[in-house]
Amino acid sequence: MLLRTIMAAKLFDVDSFAEYSAGLLVSGSFCMLSCLGFYALLQREMPMMVVRERMRPAVISLAQCVILALICATVLSAATTISSATIFGLSRSVFLLGLVHGFSQQLFLIATIESRSRGQSMRYARQNVVRGAAVCALGMAVAFYSRSAMLTLAIEALVTLVLVQGTLIVIFKSAHIKYRIAFSLALYRLPKAQWRAAIILCLVGAVGFLVLNADRWLAAQALPPKQFALYAFAAIVLTLSSALQSLINASLFPFLARRFASLGAAATYSACWKISLGILVAGIVVGVPAWVLASRGITLWFPEYHAATVLLPVLMFIGVLRVSDFWSAFMIIAGFEARLLFLNSVAGFAASLCWILWFRPWATSTIEPLDVAVFAAFLSAFSYIFVVETARRAKKDI
Template sequence: MAPASAPARPARPIAPWRAAQLWYLPLLGTAMALMMARILVMARLLDVAAFGIYSAGLLVSTTFCMLACLGLQSLLQRDMPVMAARGRVRRALVLLFQSALVACLCAVVLLLIPALGVGAAGLSAPVFAIAIVHGLSQQVFLVATTESRSLGQPVRYSLQNLGRAVSVTALSAAAASLSGSAPLALGVEAAMSLALSAATLSRMAAAHGARAPTLLAAAWRTIRRARWNTALIFLGISLAASAVLTADRWFAAALLPAREFAQYAFAGVLVLIAQSTQAMLNASIYPALARRYALQGAAPTYALSARVSLSLLGAAVLLAVPAGLALSAAVQRWYPAYEPALAILWPVLAAGALRLSDFWSSFLTICGHERKMLWLQLLVGGGLCAVWAAALAMRGAAATLADFAWLALLLSIGMHGGAALAATRAQRKGAVA
């Protein structure tokens, strides 16, 4: 008689909240700080033109991530905490592997563009291809680490990000220092992130009593049964959000000379820091909002998102002036080649404060108002871009750094204010109903 098979390892449960989990804040903060610091390190190690190439590569990479696995990543981020709370971890893992699989398929399709000799964002076709793979590496890592934060384990999530930040920063800085090549630095970052993602997926599957190839096969077999209607709505939201978040940089990459774009990209690091900080906080807040909505309803969820958004906005406003003065002195001391970027410091700081404090959109997404988010982004973002472009055309003069900085600020004001109004209106209608 064949021996009985060993019992499957139990699925990793959702961790109850403990004060010790607050350790995730310094850990994840250090990881985010390192990922931002690596951009400043590149500004020191590369010349201005090469830093412009590096920044354009990051822009392409960020834009690839906005595909969000054709919306499946956003669906995963919303549903995995709820699935886990209801004991459906295996199904959530299949959705996670479906997201990673779709990300790879998207990259394969997009790589046909540079294969035809076509570049983008001022990049040659080979560098454009590297930037696409860089985006894939970031996307797959985001998908792979969704499991730890969805199960209420922010410390483990933070350690995963810290490990990547240390290795990516060290290796890419070494590559840039030895070669002075932006494409090589981007390639090293992509290779390291892909390797870490593969290891994370393998360990995650084993922790839940499964094997990564088995989950990948299940993902492929059932991919047609994924909730594509909802996913495509999320895709529309993600693409619209990408247009809003990166419109100023895409316009700058298209209209500014390479060296001036490098100046704008250097100033834009502040906005990237704000967005990364928001993502760091959202790593814990979004699953908490999702669980609160599943267990308590919309009103407590709205109250938490409002508290977080308004508190962060107030703190950012209070810190803006001392931060601006300190940054101005630091640039003059350590980055004299980028002093022209100081001319747009204040509007960039204001845009960063608004993006840091937007958790209204998290409430709308969690509570099922995806279509409202999509229309908000299309109407507000598209309208502001159209007005800005018309004003620039009527002026007739060449675009300056300030033009793109003010566009970033206008988009931040429109999206933050619009999301706050939409969330408040949705909550009031729900309370009346």
């Protein structure tokens, strides 16, 4: 998937890459809804259901996530079609296609939660490799021949939807429940589902997503298309770090959930602390040579994005923090989602205030890509520090 983004930057002109990046931004933002929190709830509870061999209720909960993802996509698409206003300067077609792309991505996350919950890391890795290879091959083939960002996004979404269908069928068969029955029961039980916990988790995810992606929305709104393309290209570093963190978390989250259920909070916190610290140190060691190599590579192969090299040190720092952050997972597993919601909100407010004092908008009306990168650094640093300290205190409250 990283290769796909780099190839897109090479195949598209700067304006088309800006359009493609905007579509991916909308796609990722749709996943922020997390099926109104039910995806996060399923992610927390399905590993425990697997241990207790309660696969039929787990699969019905999975089907509820699919239904809610479809409802969210339909409502947002209808609202976008009816509304005449533009969102952060994006065209209606880019926003709608981004929603479809995000819907396909959300379904992929739902479909692969079963392999993650079973602790089958290699199976989950194969699912990612198959999807990544198919999206990259077909999407970039379309990009090469059409040079159309919109058509490329559409093909990527279609490929993912086709693969998801096959995965879901296998999951339902393994749980010995028919496709139609599972969705009928899911719809019937939806009014009595854990809405309160789901909504809190949805808000946690939404605020957390804003903390992680507010910089890109700021860039989309405040920067001209060419400068937004420049920032989006440099922000591939953040995409890679988030992908690595998600890949590790795909195995780590179920592991921590099972550990919490069997050994308690102290053992779970200890494992989280060791893993996070280890990855943080490794990230710092690898970060410096990676920065040098990335700068040389951009200069040689992407001269039109040479100005992006100025952003790399800041974005590398952010990436190291993000890839080593597993404290939020501990907070959710331990049942402190409401506290985490408050924490992320305070961190976002404090970081925004510090950035405003640094940027001083009353003294200048021009924003540069580096200003946006510094904003992202403030958000990530405040969030990381706050969640580490809160997780330490939360452990004592259990």
